Amino acid sequence: xxxxxxxxxxxxxxxxxELFSDGVFAILLTxxxxxxxxxxxxxxxVPTILDGLMRTLPxxxxxxxxxxxxxxxWVNHHHFFSVLSRTDWVxxxxxxxxxxxxxxxxxxxxxxxxYPDVPLVAAIYAVNLALAAAAFTLMTRHALFHGCFTKxxxxxxxRRAFVRRAFMGAAAYGLAAVLAFGSPWVxxxxxxxxxAYFVVPRLLxxx
Amino acid sequence: xxxxxxxxxxxxxxxxxELFSDGVFAILLTxxxxxxxxxxxxxxxVPTILDGLMRTLPxxxxxxxxxxxxxxxWVNHHHFFSVLSRTDWVxxxxxxxxxxxxxxxxxxxxxxxxYPDVPLVAAIYAVNLALAAAAFTLMTRHALFHGCFTKxxxxxxxRRAFVRRAFMGAAAYGLAAVLAFGSPWVxxxxxxxxxAYFVVPRLLxxx
Amino acid sequence: xxxxxxxxxxxxxxxxxELFSDGVFAILLTxxxxxxxxxxxxxxxVPTILDGLMRTLPxxxxxxxxxxxxxxxWVNHHHFFSVLSRTDWVxxxxxxxxxxxxxxxxxxxxxxxxYPDVPLVAAIYAVNLALAAAAFTLMTRHALFHGCFTKxxxxxxxRRAFVRRAFMGAAAYGLAAVLAFGSPWVxxxxxxxxxAYFVVPRLLxxx
Amino acid sequence: xxxxxxxxxxxxxxxxxELFSDGVFAILLTxxxxxxxxxxxxxxxVPTILDGLMRTLPxxxxxxxxxxxxxxxWVNHHHFFSVLSRTDWVxxxxxxxxxxxxxxxxxxxxxxxxYPDVPLVAAIYAVNLALAAAAFTLMTRHALFHGCFTKxxxxxxxRRAFVRRAFMGAAAYGLAAVLAFGSPWVxxxxxxxxxAYFVVPRLLxxx
Numbered sequence: 001x002x003x004x005x006x007x008x009x010x011x012x013x014x015x016x017x018e019l020f021s022d023g024v025f026a027i028l029l030t031x032x033x034x035x036x037x038x039x040x041x042x043x044x045x046v047p048t049i050l051d052g053l054m055r056t057l058p059x060x061x062x063x064x065x066x067x068x069x070x071x072x073x074w075v076n077h078h079h080f081f082s083v084l085s086r087t088d089w090v091x092x093x094x095x096x097x098x099x100x101x102x103x104x105x106x107x108x109x110x111x112x113x114x115y116p117d118v119p120l121v122a123a124i125y126a127v128n129l130a131l132a133a134a135a136f137t138l139m140t141r142h143a144l145f146h147g148c149f150t151k152x153x154x155x156x157x158x159r160r161a162f163v164r165r166a167f168m169g170a171a172a173y174g175l176a177a178v179l180a181f182g183s184p185w186v187x188x189x190x191x192x193x194x195x196a197y198f199v200v201p202r203l204l205x206x207x
Numbered sequence: 208x209x210x211x212x213x214x215x216x217x218x219x220x221x222x223x224x225e226l227f228s229d230g231v232f233a234i235l236l237t238x239x240x241x242x243x244x245x246x247x248x249x250x251x252x253v254p255t256i257l258d259g260l261m262r263t264l265p266x267x268x269x270x271x272x273x274x275x276x277x278x279x280x281w282v283n284h285h286h287f288f289s290v291l292s293r294t295d296w297v298x299x300x301x302x303x304x305x306x307x308x309x310x311x312x313x314x315x316x317x318x319x320x321x322y323p324d325v326p327l328v329a330a331i332y333a334v335n336l337a338l339a340a341a342a343f344t345l346m347t348r349h350a351l352f353h354g355c356f357t358k359x360x361x362x363x364x365x366r367r368a369f370v371r372r373a374f375m376g377a378a379a380y381g382l383a384a385v386l387a388f389g390s391p392w393v394x395x396x397x398x399x400x401x402x403a404y405f406v407v408p409r410l411l412x413x414x
Numbered sequence: 415x416x417x418x419x420x421x422x423x424x425x426x427x428x429x430x431x432e433l434f435s436d437g438v439f440a441i442l443l444t445x446x447x448x449x450x451x452x453x454x455x456x457x458x459x460v461p462t463i464l465d466g467l468m469r470t471l472p473x474x475x476x477x478x479x480x481x482x483x484x485x486x487x488w489v490n491h492h493h494f495f496s497v498l499s500r501t502d503w504v505x506x507x508x509x510x511x512x513x514x515x516x517x518x519x520x521x522x523x524x525x526x527x528x529y530p531d532v533p534l535v536a537a538i539y540a541v542n543l544a545l546a547a548a549a550f551t552l553m554t555r556h557a558l559f560h561g562c563f564t565k566x567x568x569x570x571x572x573r574r575a576f577v578r579r580a581f582m583g584a585a586a587y588g589l590a591a592v593l594a595f596g597s598p599w600v601x602x603x604x605x606x607x608x609x610a611y612f613v614v615p616r617l618l619x620x621x
Numbered sequence: 622x623x624x625x626x627x628x629x630x631x632x633x634x635x636x637x638x639e640l641f642s643d644g645v646f647a648i649l650l651t652x653x654x655x656x657x658x659x660x661x662x663x664x665x666x667v668p669t670i671l672d673g674l675m676r677t678l679p680x681x682x683x684x685x686x687x688x689x690x691x692x693x694x695w696v697n698h699h700h701f702f703s704v705l706s707r708t709d710w711v712x713x714x715x716x717x718x719x720x721x722x723x724x725x726x727x728x729x730x731x732x733x734x735x736y737p738d739v740p741l742v743a744a745i746y747a748v749n750l751a752l753a754a755a756a757f758t759l760m761t762r763h764a765l766f767h768g769c770f771t772k773x774x775x776x777x778x779x780r781r782a783f784v785r786r787a788f789m790g791a792a793a794y795g796l797a798a799v800l801a802f803g804s805p806w807v808x809x810x811x812x813x814x815x816x817a818y819f820v821v822p823r824l825l826x827x828x
Contacts, residue, residue, distance in 0.1 A: 016285055019226060019640060023233030023437075026644030030652060031237060033724050038732045044739045067724065071717045078637055078713075089409050092285075096278045103240050103274065111245045118251045202710050223492055226433060230440030230644075238444060296616050299492075303485045310447050310481065318452045325458040430699055433640060437647030445651060503823050506699075510692045517654050517688065525659045532665040 014087050017095060021081075024099050025074045028106060032063045032070075035110040059113035062125075065191050066109040069129060072195040073102060076136065080162070083154065084143060094139035101132035122184040123177040126191065130173035137166040169194060221294050224302060228288075231306050232281045235313060239270045239277075242317040266320035269332075272398050273316040276336060279402040280309060283343065287369070290361065291350060301346035308339035329391035330384040333398065337380035344373040376401060428501050431509060435495075438513050439488045442520060446477045446484075449524040473527035476539075479605050480523040483543060486609040487516060490550065494576070497568065498557055508553035515546035536598040537591040540605065544587035551580040583608060638716060639702050645720050646695045649727060653684045653691075656731040680734035683746075686812050687730040690750060693816040694723060697757065701783070704775065705764060715760035722753035743805040744798040747812065751794035758787040790815060 036059045039052030077098075108128040115121040144159040172194045180187035243266045246259030284305075315335040322328040351366040379401045387394035450473045453466030491512075522542045529535040558573040586608045594601035657680045660673025698719075729749045736742040765780040793815045801808035 016225060016229065016289075018637060020229045020233055020281065020285075022637065022641045023230050023644050024237055026641055027234055027237040027648055029720065030645055030648040030724050030727075031241065033728050034241070034652065034655070036728055038728065038735055041736060041739075044736060044742075046741055049739065049741045064721070067721055071714075071721075074641065075710075075713055075717075078641075082637075089282075092282055093278075093406065093410060096282075099236065100271070100274055100278075103237050106237075107240050107243055107245065114245055115248060115251060118248075118256065120253055120256045121251075199714065203714060223432060223436065223496075227436045227440055227488065227492075230437050231444055234441055234444040238448065241448070296489075299489055300485075300613065300617060303489075306443065307478070307481055307485075310444050313444075314447050314450055314452065321452055322455060322458060325455075325463065327460055327463045328458075430639060430643065430703075434643045434647055434695065434699075437644050438651055441648055441651040445655065448655070503696075506696055507692075507820065507824060510696075513650065514685070514688055514692075517651050520651075521654050521657055521659065528659055529662060529665060532662075532670065534667055534670045535665075 014081050014084050017087055017092060018078075018081050021077060021095060021099065022074075024103070025070060025077070028102060029067055029070055029074075031106050032066050032109055035106060035113070036060065036063060058116040059110075062109050062113035062116065065188075066105055069191070069195045070102065070105060072198050073132065073136070076166070076198065080136075080140060080143075091139065091143055094135065094142055098132060098135040098139060101128060101135055104128050105132070116188075117184055119181045119184050119187075122180040122187040126173050126177035126180060126187055129191070129194075130170050130177060133166060133170035133173055137163060137170055140166050165198070169198065172197075221288050221291050224294055224299060225285075225288050228284060228302060228306065229281075231310070232277060232284070235309055236274055236277055236281075238313050239273050239316055242313060242320070243267065243270060265323040266317075269316045269320035269323065272395075273312055276398070276402045277309065277312060279405050280339065280343070283373070283405065287343075287347060287350070298346065298350055301342065301349055305339060305342040305346060308335060308342055311335050312339070323395075324391055326388045326391050326394075329387040329394040333380050333384035333387055333394055336398070336401075337377050337384060340373060340377035340380055344370060344377050347373050372405070376405065379404075428495050428498050431501055431506060432492075432495050435491060435509060435513065436488075438517070439484060439491070442516060443481055443484055443488075445520050446480050446523055449520060449527070450474065450477060472530040473524075476523045476527035476530065479602075480519055483605070483609045484516065484519060486612050487546065487550070490580070490612065494550075494554060494557075505553065505557055508549065508556055512546060512549040512553060515542060515549055518542050519546070530602075531598055533595045533598050533601075536594040536601040540587050540591035540594060540601055543605070543608075544584050544591060547580060547584035547587055551577060551584055554580050579612070583612065586611075635702050635705050635708050638708055638713060639699075642698060642702075642716060642720065643695075645724070646691060646698070649723055650688055650691055650695075652727050653687050653730055656727060656734070657681065657684060679737040680731075683730045683734035683737065686809075687726055690812070690816045691723065691726060693819050694753065694757070697787070697819065701757075701761060701764075712760065712764055715756065715763055719753060719756040719760060722749060722756055725749050726753070737809075738805055740802045740805050740808075743801040743808040747794050747798035747801060747808055750812070750815075751791050751798060754787060754791035754794055758784060758791055761787050786819070790819065793818075 036056065039049075039056050041048050041052050105128060108125045111121055112125045140163045144154075144163060172190065176187045176190035176194070179190065243263065246256075246263050248255050248259050312335060315332045318328055319332045347370045351361075351370060379397065383394045383397035383401070386397065450470065453463075453470045455462050455466050519542060522539045525535050526539045554577045558568075558577060586604065590601045590604035590608070593604065657677065660670075660677050662669050662673050726749060729746045732742055733746045761784045765775075765784060793811065797808045797811035797815070800811065
């Protein structure tokens with residue numbers, strides 16, 4: 001059916017894939033908090049409540065880190081699609097591949113929140129994010145090089161930088177997974193710093 | 208009220224039904240993972256963690272298969288609506304009928320994840336997908352033949368091929384339900400292969 | 415700030431309220447099924463599975479009825495907003511009022527699924543829908559009479575019919591709540607028939 | 622990549638951030654009710670059911686208040702973005718900051734519903750809303766003063782009033798957190814009255 005994006009003037013060809021992905025991102029960000037059970041309080045004295053909150057703290061922290069990480073993925077996704085003018089079947093499936101790994105993040109986040117100091121659990125969390133970043137790398141490489149779907153001629157150096165940045169993320173999460181076996185706290189530190197690397201320089205430049 | 212799609216130039220008549228359906232698909236894809244409980248670990252030795260993950264494996268696999276299947280439904284839904292130029296009340300309800308069966312998928316997926324080797328449970332999962340595919344078949348038949356809502360004159364052969372492909376999916380899932388009583392693993396194999404049939408050839412052609 | 419809907423040509427003034435409401439409807443429809451626990455099976459013989467499904471049946475039925483009811487609300491909401499050309503603060507809050515009662519439907523549905531034969535529980539479910547229908551009535555009355563937000567001059571008879579139909583729904587659910595104390599099955603029957611009244615005649619006419 | 626908002630005529634630059642935020646708001650509003658467990662009934666006599674509902678009442682009330690509060694945030698968010706003509710990286714992250722605190726609201730709401738009369742729990746709920754209102758204040762200040770992203774020249778007095786109103790909200794919730802230690806019921810009263818302050822005068826004026 002050649003008419004698949006027939007009325008492109010009214011419905012830009014990347015619009016529905018963006019809206020669908022936005023829906024998935026919005027749900028993932030809000031579902032993260034669903035896994036956090038409110039602390040059970042034996043009595044309602046201030047020390048008991050603070051103690052209950054302290055037990056919930058690893059869950060709140062892993063929620064906060066995952067929220068931040070998924071937010072960085074959304075911002076990069078938003079940025080990436082804003083330079084595209086059209087899409088194809090392969091891109092659709094690269095995007096689904098990315099969303100698959102991101103959909104697992106609430107599960108690995110809850111696992112990390114329950115066992116924050118276990119190397120293998122921290123490594124599983126990092127591997128999940130490494131696979132998501134790898135899927136993002138493959139998607140950008142397809143669209144910016146094989147497909148040439150950019151709105152206008154973006155210089156090759158810029159396109160190369162975009163894919164390289166995505167690959168760096170995947171490699172860094174892979175490294176975090178390995179280092180987690182040395183100390184899970186190194187993995188936690190990297191899980192905070194990797195997204196920050198994608199955000200802080202850009203915010204400083206723009207300010 | 209004759210004005211129902213009065214301002215069609217600004218708001219294309221299929222836009223809101225597409226966005227609503229996208230919302231449902233996005234939620235279903237992400238809800239699948241909510242049903243997966245993190246494994247309880249008696250201690251945090253590596254064998255215990257791997258054992259816990261092995262117990263979670265059927266849930267992770269049924270999540271992955273359902274994610275893939277719903278993704279194929281979304282891609283076909285996206286493709287189908289992109290060739291339509293208008294909608295009617297009957298199409299709206301055909302779409303609701305489809306979403307009803309899809310909304311049950313997280314339930315049947317969790318059931319299959321809990322009892323992966325029980326023929327009747329695998330059959331229930333396959334019947335659920337067969338009914339969803341049947342609803343999709345009825346919707347395409349209504350829109351492409353009874354309603355003639357296509358954006359421009361699509362050849363009848365192409366329209367016929369579209370409906371036939373949808374029907375083939377429904378028939379294949381029905382067959383999987385029957386074969387599950389022979390062996391649930393045959394049903395699992397078909398559950399993986401049926402969506403692949405809708406994806407792989409198209410990706411190979413486009414690459 | 416007089417500029418609130420300044421760029422109306424690009425962003426029609428009802429678009430964001432429609433998309434937001436679509437998101438709420440999409441989530442409600444899919445959340446209904448989350449409340450359904452998969453049956454626990456002591457063994458995996460066919461009678462045990464069928465017995466487990468029979469125990470789940472009231473939940474599946476109350477899910478199906480609520481899905482159908484919310485779908486009717488969505489279709490009417492879709493229809494209603496498609497005749498509007500603009501919105502105001504009061505309409506925004508009428509819509510929030512409607513969404514508030516609809517957001518309670520998963521709770522009252524789960525309650526009905528757990529205690530399907532208890533008059534007071536069936537009455538609570540019907541009262542919830544009566545309040546939702548009343549909110550819808552108030553919203554249509556505001557927009558079609560006080561505000562005159564319709565895209566073009568819709569005859570007063572048609573506008574009156576629209577509000578009256580919404581009011582009839584509220585009254586019918588109120589009646590179902592009262593009759594539930596006689597027999598909860600009468601309430602169940604009305605819960606099925608009231609949405610059908612809004613759907614079947616229109617589908618027959620359009621076919 | 623300079624092309625980030627290249628095709629602004631088709632895709633207004635604030636559209637995707639609005640749709641993404643709408644998704645988050647829609648999910649938060651509907652997730653609130655998920656945390657409410659249906660009452661367990663030892664028998665199905667009317668007094669037992671009413672007693673069960675009375676035990677659920679604090680959860681229903683905290684759900685209702687949070688629904689109302691999040692609805693006010695959505696309406697203000699909607700209003701705020703409707704006066705913007707463009708966005709930048711910093712605004713994107715101010716918005717994420719706001720959504721982060723709002724995403725915690727289902728957690729603090731469930732906590733308040735479980736322990737409605739505990740000062741520290743009421744204070745935590747109020748602090749959560751104070752931080753959300755502070756994030757909103759920072760976002761409006763950035764966009765209306767540092768960025769000047771308004772669609773046309775909005776008088777400085779109006780822009781100042783917008784930021785001041787947001788700040789008043791943050792300050793009022795902060796005060797509620799402090800007063801909760803005197804009496805949690807004062808905090809409950811303020812939690813109801815603060816959103817009303819943002820809604821009632823405007824509705825009266827518009828009516």
